[in-house]
Amino acid sequence: MTQSKINIEMPDYVLPFQVGDQSIRGRLCRLTGVAERILSAHDFPDPLSMLVGEAATLVAMLGEALKFDGRFILQAQGEGPVSMIVADYASEGDSVRATAKMVEGGAEKVAAAKGPELHYLMGKGHLCMSVDRGPDFEIYQGITPLKGATLSEAAINYFAQSEQIPTMVRLAVGRLSLPDEKPQWRAGGLIVQFMPAEGGTRERGETALRGEEEREAWARAEAFAASVAADELLDPDLSSTDLLYRLFHEDGVRVFDPDPVHFACTCSREKIAAVLDRYSKEDLADMVEEGKISVSCDFCRENYEFPVKS
Ligand SMILES: [Zn+2]
Numbered sequence: 259m260t261q262s263k264i265n266i267e268m269p270d271y272v273l274p275f276q277v278g279d280q281s282i283r284g285r286l287c288r289l290t291g292v293a294e295r296i297l298s299a300h301d302f303p304d305p306l307s308m309l310v311g312e313a314a315t316l317v318a319m320l321g322e323a324l325k326f327d328g329r330f331i332l333q334a335q336g337e338g339p340v341s342m343i344v345a346d347y348a349s350e351g352d353s354v355r356a357t358a359k360m361v362e363g364g365a366e367k368v369a370a371a372k373g374p375e376l377h378y379l380m381g382k383g384h385l386c387m388s389v390d391r392g393p394d395f396e397i398y399q400g401i402t403p404l405k406g407a408t409l410s411e412a413a414i415n416y417f418a419q420s421e422q423i424p425t426m427v428r429l430a431v432g433r434l435s436l437p438d439e440k441p442q443w444r445a446g447g448l449i450v451q452f453m454p455a456e457g458g459t460r461e462r463g464e465t466a467l468r469g470e471e472e473r474e475a476w477a478r479a480e481a482f483a484a485s486v487a488a489d490e491l492l493d494p495d496l497s498s499t500d501l502l503y504r505l506f507h508e509d510g511v512r513v514f515d516p517d518p519v520h521f522a523c524t525c526s527r528e529k530i531a532a533v534l535d536r537y538s539k540e541d542l543a544d545m546v547e548e549g550k551i552s553v554s555c556d557f558c559r560e561n562y563e564f565p566v567k568s
Pocket residue numbers: 523524525555556557558559560
């Protein structure tokens with residue numbers, strides 16, 4: 259390991275690293291205040307809170323890797339008690355937000371799950387990842403069937419199918435209580451990918467493993483990453499650099515500067531009003547309660563009130 263002096267003081271961050279030579283790139287993410295802010299606002303049954311926390315962690319790691327300004331969006335749609343999960347990362351402000359929708363009467367089924375079991379909670383469906391660079395660029399989008407028992411597995415399948423990038427992902431979300439404090443949500447994630455540098459004899463974007471040496475190096479990194487335990491990802495007393503060293507020291511790991519992660523939502527009174535404008539007069543009349551229409555943002559739960567003249 260390049261003995262790094264990286265001392266991470268921020269509570270929520272993504273830490274980029276590389277294993278061995280530069281073809282194997284990784285990111286470790288740890289969220290404390292951001293996880294608590296996102297999940298406590300929704301008050302979903304615990305298994306869904308965990309799944310939403312996993313999605314937020316995953317977009318933080320993937321969004322942080324964007325080499326340009328834009329928004330990275332993960333969306334999963336399913337036919338189970340949870341119909342939709344959305345999480346996005348904005349490079350402007352390094353911010354994440356996340357939410358989910360349950361079908362009517364789905365909360366009981368969701369609460370009965372043993373944990374963030376993707377297959378049970380969402381069933382058949384699709385996983386979509388997109389990158390929005392603003393009005394001057396086309397939106398990049400990849401879609402694969404939602405396949406896997408967990409969101410980690412679904413993400414691995416997504417990268418294998420849609421991008422042909424060998425990938426290993428581990429995600430963990432839990433509530434931890436420190437002495438004299440109420441339990442707080444925390445989240446942790448680890449991703450490693452085989453990403454050879456462009457150029458040389460490789461075609462642009464070609465990431466298939468070539469030759470015995472590459473295959474072995476990747477198999478080792480994949481196995482080391484897969485071995486990380488949820489407890490390790492969430493342990494506030496285990497530093498991220500110590501954890502990476504513990505996992506990858508055999509092949510050498512080089513750690514780069516951490517990037518902060520914040521919570522932020524892009525909702526505003528104007529945007530909500532613009533959405534309401536699209537409803538018919540009759541529909542709007544149905545929404546009036548006590549002389550006003552109240553709308554709360556799906557992501558941050560901020561409530562907006564619009565008085566209605568009678
Ligand atoms: Zn909002």
